[in-house]
Each structure stands twice: as structure tokens, then as C-alpha cells.
Amino acid sequence: MxxxxxxxxxxxxxxxxxxxxxxxxxxxxxxxxxxxxxxxxxxxxxxxxxxxxxxxxxxxxxxxxxxxxxxxxxxxxxxxxxxxxxxxxxxxxxxxxxxxxxxxxxxxxxxxxxxxxxxxxxxxxxxxxxxLTEEQVKALGEIAEAVAAGMRPACEKAIAEEFAAEAVTEV
Amino acid sequence: MxxxxxxxxxxxxxxxxxxxxxxxxxxxxxxxxxxxxxxxxxxxxxxxxxxxxxxxxxxxxxxxxxxxxxxxxxxxxxxxxxxxxxxxxxxxxxxxxxxxxxxxxxxxxxxxxxxxxxxxxxxxxxxxxxxLTEEQVKALGEIAEAVAAGMRPACEKAIAEEFAAEAVTEV
DNA sequence: AACCACTGCTTGAACTCTCAACTAGTGGGT
DNA sequence: ACCCACTAGTTGAGAGTTCAAGCAGTGGTT
CATH class of the missing domain: 1.10.10.10 (Winged helix-like DNA-binding domain superfamily/Winged helix DNA-binding domain)
Structure with missing residues (x-):
């Protein structure tokens, strides 16, 4: 942070x-x-x-x-x-x-x-x-989709940062 | 089941x-x-x-x-x-x-x-x-509320069944 | 006062998960 | 052929969770 x-x-x-x-x-x-x-x-x-x-x-x-x-x-x-x-x-x-x-x-x-x-x-x-109502089930599906989508970049970012950290560490 | x-x-x-x-x-x-x-x-x-x-x-x-x-x-x-x-x-x-x-x-x-x-x-x-969009956040709140509400009876049911089981077992 | 079911919390053992090594095998360069 | 970085999967130790059993204290009954 x-x-x-x-x-x-x-x-x-x-x-x-x-x-x-x-x-x-x-x-x-x-x-x-x-x-x-x-x-x-x-x-x-x-x-x-x-x-x-x-x-x-x-x-x-x-x-x-x-x-x-x-x-x-x-x-x-x-x-x-x-x-x-x-x-x-x-x-x-x-x-x-x-x-x-x-x-x-x-x-x-x-x-x-x-x-x-x-x-x-x-x-x-x-x-x-x-x-849940039918609409809520549908909404839940979309919410989960959105959260999942927001998670993928996070992984990539984490990997990128790891690389960056290594680059700094290794002379 | x-x-x-x-x-x-x-x-x-x-x-x-x-x-x-x-x-x-x-x-x-x-x-x-x-x-x-x-x-x-x-x-x-x-x-x-x-x-x-x-x-x-x-x-x-x-x-x-x-x-x-x-x-x-x-x-x-x-x-x-x-x-x-x-x-x-x-x-x-x-x-x-x-x-x-x-x-x-x-x-x-x-x-x-x-x-x-x-x-x-x-x-x-x-x-x-x-x-998430604002509506999705709101929807998520309501969904969680509904699921939580549906959970309380489950606990009570579980307790009731436990009692029932005991009643059968003892004697 | 002695009993007894119940409550509040802790304990120990078995199990699952995490993290950091580690082994073994692969594939590309030289 | 030999490196060397990388991938596939496992292992061991330690942390956290679960379940069942345990101890001590409480409160109502007789």
C-alpha cells in the first residue's frame, strides 16, 4: 500500500x-x-x-x-x-x-x-x-462474470510485478 | 437424501x-x-x-x-x-x-x-x-440478504432434526 | 444441600491448506 | 553433446480448521 x-x-x-x-x-x-x-x-x-x-x-x-x-x-x-x-x-x-x-x-x-x-x-x-428470484439468479451470474473478469488482469499484474521485482533484485 | x-x-x-x-x-x-x-x-x-x-x-x-x-x-x-x-x-x-x-x-x-x-x-x-456497476452492487446486497434469510431456517431445521434424532435414540 | 442438565470455553488429534523447497524431465541454444 | 532456464509434479513442515471430548461453572429441581 x-x-x-x-x-x-x-x-x-x-x-x-x-x-x-x-x-x-x-x-x-x-x-x-x-x-x-x-x-x-x-x-x-x-x-x-x-x-x-x-x-x-x-x-x-x-x-x-x-x-x-x-x-x-x-x-x-x-x-x-x-x-x-x-x-x-x-x-x-x-x-x-x-x-x-x-x-x-x-x-x-x-x-x-x-x-x-x-x-x-x-x-x-x-x-x-x-x-432467489429468476432475475436475481441472472444478476448473480453477471456479477460473478464481472468479478471473474476483473480477476484475470490481477493475476497478470501480479506476475508482471514479480518479474519486475526479480529484475531489480538480480543486479 | x-x-x-x-x-x-x-x-x-x-x-x-x-x-x-x-x-x-x-x-x-x-x-x-x-x-x-x-x-x-x-x-x-x-x-x-x-x-x-x-x-x-x-x-x-x-x-x-x-x-x-x-x-x-x-x-x-x-x-x-x-x-x-x-x-x-x-x-x-x-x-x-x-x-x-x-x-x-x-x-x-x-x-x-x-x-x-x-x-x-x-x-x-x-x-x-x-x-461492478452501482446496480450490480445493489443487486448483490439483495441477493446476499435473500441467501442469508434462507439460511436461518436451515439452522433451525438442523437443530430440530437433532432433537428428533435424540428423541428416537434415547429409551 | 445434593443432583443434573445445560452453558461457556478449551483441548487434542486428525485433516486440509499454504508456502517454500526439491526432484525429475523437457527443449532450446551453443 | 552439453548447458541452462523452464515446466510438471511432489514433498515436508507449519499454520488453520474440524470434530468430538473434556472441564468447570450455573441454575433449576427435589
Whole structure:
């Protein structure tokens, strides 16, 4: 923070901000608890299974999978290790690149996913879609789109700054 | 899940849902990383400090604080322990109820908060408010309100079911 | 006064996530 | 053929969260 002036939030912005954080933290916590309780896995793991289930052959390179579930490679690596221990996913070397690994959804994993899905979807519907009008759902989609769009430049900027920092550091 | 029919998401709902989760997970991750990097604390801890800073005397009972930041008592207990170790918060017995404890924001904690706030707020503004139009901000507020409203009954329902389960089990 | 269900908060263990190394393999220059 | 910077993925340690169990104090009942 070396901008000279912080643009603080107005009273109304504060209110929106807090309501928003409250609602969606609670919502996420709800989803996570439901899934942990009923299917013994956190939402993050569920989403890994979903992505794999939609992939051709139920297989994906670790890197692609990481992108799809928007998690760091490291996090994914740990997660897949855990899922492998549960027997839901198996890992094998990728062909074409001997560094690579592909994760594959096992039949047990697919079964677990099918078992978990109805409860999860029901929760999403009841807690998110049911309380909203159609226009609100549409608006939410557009809002999310806008925020996502505003996020991409941020990444690029971060990378650019990193480069700049390196350039300065290295003589 | 013993409802006979799961109300799956339509294609459009799917799209909204995924965009939403993507955008706001990324957004949250962003906030958290910024705060960890620049101020060495996760967003959850920052919010604890905020709540304390707004409380009369910078003091709050652990229970109230837990409500305010919407975390379990256990989580809060661990968090306050950590914040105490950093010297940002101190704990002392509540008077009137010898089980109780109150958390107090120390001067160091207040300073840390003031140091952290501008960077955090700037991030919120640039990543959330700036990309949205005024109407979208308003819509987001209403959406959050609706979702929050739809969450309260869920809690009550959960508690009711717990009671029901107990009633069945005992005897 | 002795009981007992309940509340307020803490604790420990298991689990997940983050961050910073680290290994191994790739591909382009020389 | 040999470098060397870069990419793919893993690992380990430490931080934070969850869940279930625990301790102590409270307040109503008998």
C-alpha cells in the first residue's frame, strides 16, 4: 500500500460487503458440512471428482485438473494423494511427458460421486437458487462474470510485478 | 437424501453456479493471500480484530465474538490463542460468570489492524466493487440478504432434526 | 444441600491448506 | 553433446480448521 489515499468503503458498501461475506461464508460452510457429514469428503474433493467424471476417459493431467478446480498444484497433489488412499482416484504416469501424471477416477470414485451428488445439489438448490428470484439468479451470474473478469488482469499484474521485482533484485 | 426426486440444476443454473463458485473462490483466495503476505494473518483473524476494534472497550465475550465472525467456538478459541501469542489480543476472565472469558484487542493489535486495513480494503474495492456497476452492487446486497434469510431456517431445521434424532435414540 | 442438565470455553488429534523447497524431465541454444 | 532456464509434479513442515471430548461453572429441581 503506497497509494497515497485508500478508497475506504462507504456505509452502504460496508453493509453490502458484510452481508455478502456473511451469507456466502455461511453458505459455503453449510455445503462443506453437509458433504463431510453425508459423504465424508470436503467440497474441494467433491469438485475434483466432478471434474474427473466429466473428462474423457475419466482421466486428466494433474496440471489441467489443478486449473479446473482452481487450486495450486501442491494442494491438488495432496488432495489426490488423499483421494487415492480412499480408492476414489488412481494416478499413473502420463505418456508423452515423463514428468507428467494423470489422475483417473476409479469406479469406486464414480460410485461415491453418484452417491454424494444428490445431497449436494439439493443443498445448493435449497440454499442458493430457491431463495432467489429468476432475475436475481441472472444478476448473480453477471456479477460473478464481472468479478471473474476483473480477476484475470490481477493475476497478470501480479506476475508482471514479480518479474519486475526479480529484475531489480538480480543486479 | 431420501426425497424421491433430486431437483438437478438446469444448464443455465449450472453455468451460473460454476461461474459464481469460481469467481468467489478466486476472490477469497486473493484476499487471503494478500493479507497473509502483507500482514501475516489470514482473513479470518483480520475479521476477529475488526470486530474487537468496533466493540466498546475493545472487549468481547468469546461467545459473542464467535457469533460475530460466524465461527465455531472451537475455531475461535484456537484463533484467539494464536492472536494472543502474536500479542494482538489478550484474554481475561469475564466478571459475572466465572466460566466466561473476554477477549480484548491490545494496542499492538489495534496498530496491526490499522496497518493491515488499507491494503485489504483496497483489494476489496478493486476486485469486487470496481468491476461492478452501482446496480450490480445493489443487486448483490439483495441477493446476499435473500441467501442469508434462507439460511436461518436451515439452522433451525438442523437443530430440530437433532432433537428428533435424540428423541428416537434415547429409551 | 445434593443432583443434573445445560452453558461457556478449551483441548487434542486428525485433516486440509499454504508456502517454500526439491526432484525429475523437457527443449532450446551453443 | 552439453548447458541452462523452464515446466510438471511432489514433498515436508507449519499454520488453520474440524470434530468430538473434556472441564468447570450455573441454575433449576427435589
Amino acid at each position: 503506497n497509494e497515497s489515499e485508500t478508497r475506504w468503503l462507504s456505509a452502504e458498501e460496508q453493509k453490502v460487503w458484510r452481508t455478502f461475506m456473511q451469507a456466502f461464508n455461511d453458505f459455503n460452510a453449510h455445503l462443506d458440512r453437509q458433504l463431510r457429514r453425508d459423504s465424508g469428503m470436503p467440497v474441494a474433493y467433491y469438485e475434483i471428482l466432478v471434474m474427473l467424471s466429466e473428462a474423457p476417459d475419466h482421466c486428466l493431467r494433474m496440471g489441467e485438473l489443478a486449473e479446473l478446480v482452481r487450486s495450486s498444484r501442491s494442494r491438488l497433489s495432496h488432495a489426490v494423494a488423499a483421494l487415492e488412499k480412499s480408492g476414489y482416484v488412481s494416478r499413473c504416469p502420463a505418456d508423452g511427458d515423463r514428468r507428467g501424471a494423470v489422475a483417473r477416477l476409479t469406479d469406486t470414485g464414480m460410485a461415491a460421486l453418484e452417491e454424494a451428488a444428490p445431497g449436494h445439489v439439493t443443498e445448493v438448490r435449497e440454499r442458493l437458487f430457491d431463495p | 431420501n426425497e424421491s426426486e433430486t431437483r438437478w440444476l438446469s444448464a443455465e443454473e449450472q453455468k451460473v453456479w460454476r461461474t459464481f463458485m469460481q469467481a468467489f473462490n478466486d476472490f477469497n483466495a486473493h484476499l487471503d493471500r494478500q493479507l497473509r503476505r502483507d500482514s501475516g494473518m489470514p482473513v479470518a483473524y483480520y475479521e476477529i480484530l475488526v470486530m474487537l476494534s468496533e466493540a466498546p472497550d475493545h472487549c468481547l465475550r468469546m461467545g459473542e465474538l464467535a457469533e460475530l465472525v460466524r465461527s465455531s467456538r472451537s475455531r475461535l478459541s484456537h484463533a484467539v490463542a494464536a492472536l494472543e501469542k502474536s500479542g494482538y489480543v489478550s484474554r481475561c476472565p469475564a466478571d459475572g460468570d466465572r466460566r466466561g472469558a473476554v477477549a480484548r484487542l491490545t494496542d499492538t493489535g489495534m496498530a496491526a489492524l490499522e496497518e493491515a486495513a488499507p491494503g485489504h480494503v483496497t483489494e476489496v474495492r478493486e476486485r469486487l466493487f470496481d468491476p
